Structure formats: C-alpha cells, structure tokens
Amino acid sequence: MTKAASTKARLLDTAARLFRENGYAAVSLRGIAAAEKMQGGSLYYHFKSKEEIIADVLNIGIEIVHKAVVEALAALPASASHETRIRTAMKAHLRALLEHSDYTSANVRIFGQAPKSVQKANLKVRRAYEDCWSDILQAAQKDGAIAQNTDLATLRLMLIGAMNATLEWFDPKRGSADQLADHFANNLLNGVLNKSGQNKPGKTRT
Template identity: 35%
Template sequence: MPKKTASKPPAEPNDSKAARTRERILDAAAHVLSRKGYAGTRLSDVAEQAQIQAPAIYYYFSSREVLIEEVMWVGVARMREHLVEALDALPADAGPMDRIDTAVEEHLRFQLAISDFATAAIRNAGQLPEDIRTRQLAEEAQYGDVWRTLIQDAQKAGELRADLEPRVSRMLVLGALNWAAEWWNPRQGSLDVVVRTAQSLVRHGLGVAAVQEQGAAQPTTKGRTRRTAATPSRAVRGA
C-alpha cells in the first residue's frame, strides 16, 4: 500500500504551478530515497517518479545533494510537527506514561505508514556526508527534546523506574522505534500489532507501575527451607 505524502497545509490562493511541481519533486525524491538509499538515489529515478524530465529538477534544486538535504530535513521536521500535534490533542489530565504511549504510536505510524519523508530521513541518517546534515541534525535535536520532556515528566511524576538513566532510556527507545523502518513489512504483519507490542515493551520497560505489579505477582517464600551457604544453588555453581 503506497504511503501518503506528509500532511501539508492547504494551498494558498496564489499557490503557483512551480510550487506544486517543486513539492511533487520532493515527494518523488522521498519515495526513491526511502527505498534505494542515499547511494542508490538517482535524479533520473526521481524524475520518473515525479513524471517530469530529469533536467527540470535543476530549476528547483541546484544539485542532487541539495534535493536530498531538503528531503531529510522535511522528514524530521514533519515528524516532529505530527508528534507535537498529537500530544497537544490529548486531554489535559493525560498521565506521563499515557503521553509516552501516544508518542510511541505516532512515531511508528508516521514513519511506517504516513510519510516517505520520515522513512527516508530515518533510513539514511548515517549515510549522508556531514556537510549536508546541518539542518537535519538541528531538527533531530528538537525532536529529541520532545522525547526528553516526555521522559523527564514521567520521572518527575514518579512513573519512571528509579534504576533507569533517562537519557539512555530515551536513546534506546528511539533506536528501537527507528529500527522498525528496516524490518517491518506490511505483508508480514499488522502495523496495529507492531504499535501495541512497542507500547507494551516501552511501558513495562520504563514504567515503575509495571515493576510494582511484577513484584506483587511474585510467589511468597514464606515457609520455604532456605539453602545454607554450604549448599549453593545450581545457578551459582554453574556461573
């Protein structure tokens, strides 16, 4: 199922044909880049996808690198805007872990089903030369700030496990979510299942409530015969 292009604001009355063509080129480049990667993206493929002649691309973008840089920046920027809008739409009394649940879902759905731009940005983040990553890195930092706030809010509310380091937790969660762009195939499983599984893993991995529930479920040891120091358990002996 082809992805939709990332959501765009309604066209202004003076929206020109040139602006629409530029957007079509960007959409095409995002589609190609998300599938073929930085090294495999050719302007001829972009032109074919956009249904224009390849030389016409240079009227809108001075080089292949400039076009790709724009796609990468747009991918992260629109993902951040999408996530912020989803979080802002939550009820005022939504708890920190509920907000993290929403962030997990919106991140996955945007990168896997809504936006070729986001998929391209995630899959090619480490492939671009440093000299064309400046805007992308700045936007990634802003996106990371959204997640930093989510984790910090959970910590302040006492909903984050005390044994977890917030920055490491954030980086591991985002790394796992981003990696879904590499392995998920809609023909092999529902996106809804991926979302539910990710939410459960994150909530039970980060949330203090899940740890408390697990502790309450542990069987009591009352009345059991304790092992003496002279008879260590099999696990200790086999260590």
C-alpha cells in the first residue's frame, strides 16, 4: 500500500467515524484533518471535494452491510428455512450497523442530510442492497413462509426502517446486536399479539 492510499484510507475511516458520532453538519474538512493531525486543505490532494468524501463513506457503508448479509446467508446450509434466512439477515444487518461498521452507521445517520447529488450517486448500491432483501422476502413468500397477501415492499421498508432506527438508542451495555435482532425477529415474524391470551381490558390473565 502506498503512502497516499494509506492516508486516504485513514482519512475515510476518520470521516466515517466522525459522521457517525456527530452527524453531517458538525463534521468539517478541518475537523477530519485535525483528527489525523493534518490541515484541512491537505485533503484536496486525496479527494476532489468534500462531496467525494461523503459519497465514498455512503457507498462503502452500504457495501459493507450488503456483503455482511450476503456472506451470512451463504454460510447457511442449503436446507435452512426461510425463517432462519430472515433471522440471519437481520442479525448480519444489525451487527454491521451497531457493532462493526462506522461506515454503515454513518450512512444511516447522514444519508438524509447529504446533498441531493450525493444521495443520487448512492442510489445504485442502495438499490442493490434493497434487492437483496427483496429476494429474501420474495423467496419466503413464494414458498408460503410469508402470507401471499403481505405487501413485501412495505414489509421490507418497515423492517429496514426499524433496524436502522436502532442507531439512535442502541446501547451495548444493555445487550448485543444479536440479542436485539432476536427480539426484533420474534416480534415481527411471530407477531406480538397473544392470540390465545386475548382478554378484555381490565381483566388480569392468570
């Protein structure tokens, strides 16, 4: 690895971390540079613009989580049930988001704040990842594991939305990403209504 490549990677890592920690507006070029003991103008040797840095962070963020999900699924036996596949994908997503990848976290945190042109440039990799999920859910519905009348686009958005929202409140001291994925999967896959335990208000079930 050349010095330039090494420096560029360091700068991107730092940018991802700062964006994750502080959000979009609070991270300046001077801030990223300072965290690496450099001056703001130096970043222009490595990147064309601030937008290029942001675009890179956003793209890498999706690629990392996509790869994590694909690899987790590939490691499953061919006989794995659709439920297992969904659970596995959820675990992989939440691990990437909450435990392993500043880039993925940064993407979730700042995508909606990035300039429109940068958002647009991120759409291709986003769509690929969305398709990955759609494939998982469609296969399950095709085989009857998910009811035919369930709208899969809505389900996917609900699922990803709920998982990404965890970034705002997840606390590793209160449990791991895996445990959280289990809770979420149980709630969403099995439903939270206790069909046999349904009582009228005011009645305590013994």
